[in-house]
Amino acid sequence: MRIAVAGATGTVGRYVVASAEERGHDVVALTRAHGVDVTSGRGVIEALRDADAVVDVTNTTTFFARTSRRFFEAATHHLLAAEQEIGVGHHVALSIVGIDGIDASYYAGKIAQERAVRAGHVPYTIVRAAQFHEFVGQLLSGQQRGPVVVMPTAPIRPVAARDVGAYLVSVAEDGPVGRATDLVGPRDEQLADVARRQLADEGVRRRVWEVRLPGTYTRGLASGALRGTGERVEGTITFDDWLASEDHRPVG
Template identity: 50%
Template sequence: MRIAIAGSTGTVGKLVHSIATERGHDVVALARSNGHDLEHASLPPSVLDRVDTIVDVSGIQTLSRHRSRRFFESVSANLQQAGTAAGVGHLVALSIVGIDGVDAAYYGGKLAHERAVQRGALPHTLLRAAQFHEFAEQTLVRGKMGPITVVPAARVRPIAAREVAEHLVTLAEGEPVGRARDLTGPRDELLIDMVRALLDARGIRRTTIEMRLPGSFGRAMSSGRLRGHANAERGTVTFAEWLAAQS
């Protein structure tokens, strides 16, 4: 089948591209580097010619609710418009577990993304997944403040991005199901422990400080609600196993 990937150069997008190709699918990569500005410009329906399924793993690095909402609503509108015109039969979109009622910061944008997918004309499948193991690396970079790293207080149930990508491709190969069963990692972790383990694995001595972020965004992270529900599907690769495989 022919699969288009929105956000094909991102953490998950690159893996979706690789896995879909390995499974013998014809892949259309939608990314700025390929001339597709899905936020600011309409996508010509010809780009989606003969596409069966769009996998939307687009993303933006921001903590601004307004900025993230604008991004996801614009991208979703462009994909819906071009996909409908091209006769695409299925849209698979990725979101985050546990964000119900957290209409703040980046999570507010993801809730807007979900609403846009659900009210759109394209038959859809919406997958909520837990934070990736790769989130530790992102936190290490974003939280760097001189000689220390500030890590948000967060209780998570992280999953390897590759396992999420494999699940997305499997969903893309099937029929639209609406809300798919949530996907989380195999065990609970504290983000501060993940960051410290990452530093130890790299032989880096660096002070890390855990800080609870303010507002509903911070409460969601520290409360453990972002671990997802007990009835979610579970990945198999633990953070420790993933980290060992990186060396």
């Protein structure tokens, strides 16, 4: 099977590539380094020739809803248009559990992405996953100065990006189903608690303050929605297992 991976060098993309190659698939990386820009459409059609499935794990770092929507809508538009033109039979999009009521900040873009995928003409599967273990480090890296780290109140059920990558390949192999069973981690956690554990593991002496902030985005985080509800598949790697693994890259 020939699988094209948009965002192949990112947090999840590298595990999608590794898992697909381990299973014997032919993998095509859709990245700027390979001459492909999904936000402009440059090189997309050429890269997708003979692809059986596209796994979209592209990402952007922003807290602005408008910026997030613009990015995910553009990337999805160009991928779907190219797939439809050359006859790719399966579009797999990675999204986030529990975001239906959080149409704000970064999550607004993921909601717009799901909407665009459903409105398209390419058979698809949307995979919603919980926050990654790696998400904590991303938040910590944005607060590298001072003795205090601020974390919003957020009950989460984090999952390893490695587990997400393997699950996405399984979904791509199975063919389009519209909406796949959600993927979450093996344990309920609190964002502030896992941040403390990561800092301690990395030998960083900083205090973590958990705060409840106003606004749709932070209320959504505090609601527990990001733990997911209903039927779900659970990953196997706990946060503490991940901390002790080679996948954990210290923030510093």
